[in-house]
Amino acid sequence: MPFIVEQSGAITIISVTGHLIVANRQELKHVVLERLRTGDREFLIDFAETGYIDSSGLGVLVSxxxxVREQGGELRLAALNEDLRTLFQLTKLDTLFTIVDSREEGLRDG
Amino acid sequence: MDPELIFHLPSDVLRIEDAVEKVVARCHRIIELERRASRVRMNLRVALAEALSNAMLYGNGADRSKRVRVELTITARAIITRVTDEGPGFDYEDIPDPTTPESLLKPDGRGIFLMRKLLDEVSFNERGNSVTLLLRRDQVRRE
Structure with a gap:
């Protein structure tokens, strides 16, 4: 399982270990939608252990x-290294998401 | 120049990760010499994953019986990968800009855009079923 789910207060943290790509994007979608269905509203996706993200991975985050926003919540991104952050800048998705430097910052500000 | 590596794989997206790593592993020694090795490695991985994904899902229509051919050529100046599918090809020039406000919220349409941004050259054959990805080595060193 490339996704590790943890809970910190009201925040659901999902760590992406490995890559977020066309082959596993549906797994992430399933995890988040299931948590959304059961009432979770604040999500922090932690990319500290992520290799790379392809366009399908970016697409599933957008979707x-x-x-999550439609349900009154927020999905934030944490710990993108410089290379991963470039992907968000090139695609201008950095304007769409709240991106924090670390999981700790995300939990502090959440 | 003869390709350094040639292999085929079925149109199965679960095979993309291994195929990408196979190519990156073959370039390992070269990439390590680059000043920004991690950036080069990621750009190659993402662009190749996009090309394979397009070839399998759009080119071959996710038909597992159809194969994708991957060729890697390493020259003194560039890392060149070519991905070819068995499909009829598509119009690669008719790709909308995914960064416009009206496109930003769409979940797809960023694959070819990313390839073009991450590499130095992206070219298609006339039929539109083969893409060549070129990452210039000397340019990376100048960064």
Whole structure:
């Protein structure tokens, strides 16, 4: 399982270990939507242990962010290294998401 | 110049990760010499994953019986990968900009855009079923 789910107060943290790509994006979608269905509203996706993200991975984050917002919640991103952050800048998705430097910052500000 | 590596794989997205790593592993020694090795490694991985994904899902229509051919050529100046599918090809010039406000919330349409941003050259054959990805080595060193 490339996704580790933890809970810190009201915040659901999902760590992406490995890559977020076309082959596993549906797993992430399933995890977030299931948590959303059971009442979770604040999500922090932790990329500290992530190798790379492809366009399908970016796409699923866009789609999930929209669904979470529709339910009054927020999906934030944490711990993107410089290379991963570049992907968000190139695609201008850095304007769509709240991106924090670390999981700790995300929990503090959450 | 003869390709350094040639292999085929079925149109199964679960095979993309291993295929990408196979190519990156073959370039390992070269990439390690680059000043920004992690950036080069990621750009190659993402662009190749996009090309494979497009070839399998759009080119071959997710038909597992259809194969994708991968060729890697390493020259003194560039890392060149070519991905070819068995499909009829598509119009790669008719790709909307995914960064416009009206496109930003769409979940798809960023694959070819990312390839073009992450690499130095992306070119298609006339039929539109083969993409060549070129990452210039000397340019990376100048960064």
């Amino acid at each position: 999930l962010s929209k669904k």
